[in-house]
Amino acid sequence: ADSGAMRVHAFDQSETLLGTATLGAELQEQAPDADTVLIAVGGGGLIGGVASWYEGGVSIIGVEPELAPTLTRALEAGAPVDAEAGGIAADSLAPKRVGTLMFPIAQKFVSRVVLVPDDAIVDAQRKLWDVLRIVAEPGGATALAALLARRYVPRAGERIAVVICGANTDAVSFKENSMSGLFVPSVQTGNLVFVSGHIAKRNGEPWVGRLGETMTTAEGQQAARAVAEDLLKTLGDLSRVKRIVKVMVLVNSAPDFTEQHLVANGASELLRKKVSEHARSAFGVAQLPYGVCVEIELVAELA
Numbered sequence: 001a002d003s004g005a006m007r008v009h010a011f012d013q014s015e016t017l018l019g020t021a022t023l024g025a026e027l028q029e030q031a032p033d034a035d036t037v038l039i040a041v042g043g044g045g046l047i048g049g050v051a052s053w054y055e056g057g058v059s060i061i062g063v064e065p066e067l068a069p070t071l072t073r074a075l076e077a078g079a080p081v082d083a084e085a086g087g088i089a090a091d092s093l094a095p096k097r098v099g100t101l102m103f104p105i106a107q108k109f110v111s112r113v114v115l116v117p118d119d120a121i122v123d124a125q126r127k128l129w130d131v132l133r134i135v136a137e138p139g140g141a142t143a144l145a146a147l148l149a150r151r152y153v154p155r156a157g158e159r160i161a162v163v164i165c166g167a168n169t170d171a172v173s174f175k176e177n178s179m180s181g182l183f184v185p186s187v188q189t190g191n192l193v194f195v196s197g198h199i200a201k202r203n204g205e206p207w208v209g210r211l212g213e214t215m216t217t218a219e220g221q222q223a224a225r226a227v228a229e230d231l232l233k234t235l236g237d238l239s240r241v242k243r244i245v246k247v248m249v250l251v252n253s254a255p256d257f258t259e260q261h262l263v264a265n266g267a268s269e270l271l272r273k274k275v276s277e278h279a280r281s282a283f284g285v286a287q288l289p290y291g292v293c294v295e296i297e298l299v300a301e302l303a
Contacts, residue, residue: 010043010045010095010287011042011045011046011048011098012100012101012102013101014101016049017045017049017052017101017102017105019049020046020049021049021052021053022049023046023050023053023163027050027161028053028057034058034160035058035059035159035160036059036061036154036158036159036161037058037060037061037162037163038061038143038146038160038161039063039143040063040064040140040163040165041062041063041071042068043070043095043097043098043286043287044071044098044102045099045102046165047062047106048099048101048105048106050163051110054109055109056108056109060109060111061111061112061113061114061146061152062113062114063115063116063142063145063146063151063152064114064115064142065088065121066087066116066118067086067088067118068084068085068086068087069083069115070083070085070095070096070097070098071106071113072115073097074106075106075107075113079103080097080103081097082097083096083097085290086290088118088121088138095286095287096291114146114151114152115151116142116145116151120145120146120148120149120151121141121145123149124136124142125137125141127144128141128164134164137166139165139166140165143162143163144162144164147160147162185234186235191242191302192245192299192300192301193300193301194297194299195231195234197295197296197297198227198230198231198234198295198297199289199292200223200293200294200295202226206289206292207226207292207293208290209223209252209292210293211252211253211284212254212256212259213257217262217263219293220259220263220266220293223266223294224249224264224265224266224267224294224296225266225269227267227294227295227296228266228268228270228271228296229270231271231297232270232271232275238274238275239303241275241300241301241302242276242300242301243276243278243300244276244298244299245278245300245301246279246298247264247279247281247296247297247299248281248283248297249264249267249280249281249282249294249296250283250285250288250295251264251282251284251293252285252291252293252294253284253285253286258284260282260283261282263282263294267296271298275300278298
């Protein structure tokens, strides 16, 4: 805000849709003979932009995780509505509801939406790496999963384009087809420990909320402190930790919420008290896994 830069919503903003429409332009240039385009759906910013570019010139198929059917529920209801927000791709494809700007575009230009299970998404991730050496996060591999799981079966001679987007994963972490198999709490290299993002929990359950909408800054600080406590548990014996090097705090934020740094203080105060001062970044995001309010990761140096 201080820099004067434009605020850009992850999916529900005209500039976002204009930007994602350029992907449609590039795809049409690179694959002019495509009959059908498969695109993963979360808030709908990507599929909305691409569909608006093609304007019915190709068949647009939306692909959603079974545990995050945002566009499916909206089309059933005739308007954007809250939907389930879980599963392996929740960090990128589970914003509770699709955007109001993309919805009429979807009604007009999206041919159909199919749902895929989590195990098919994991399988698609693995095949992208094993065969093409493409590293894709679960949300990025979801569209391909529709083909592999035969949730979308092409007709004879149909030419298919699949949009793969998002690389927030580690290809070497692929395990069995389960959500827990893809998550590694921490990785050590040399004397540095990289602790994966931990989400806020309350009474053992995801601490759901959005700062500036359903939660106050003070409540966000409490959630951040709870995450910091879990991060320290992951580090284990603190006597072997020389210092906390860097902390990154992600805050599930309403568009006009600007106190992410204050929320992050809830974690920083505890980490400084227990271990050391540290470098830090705090970001506001449109959504987090399971709809939680805060997610934090850190880097620590061992003695």
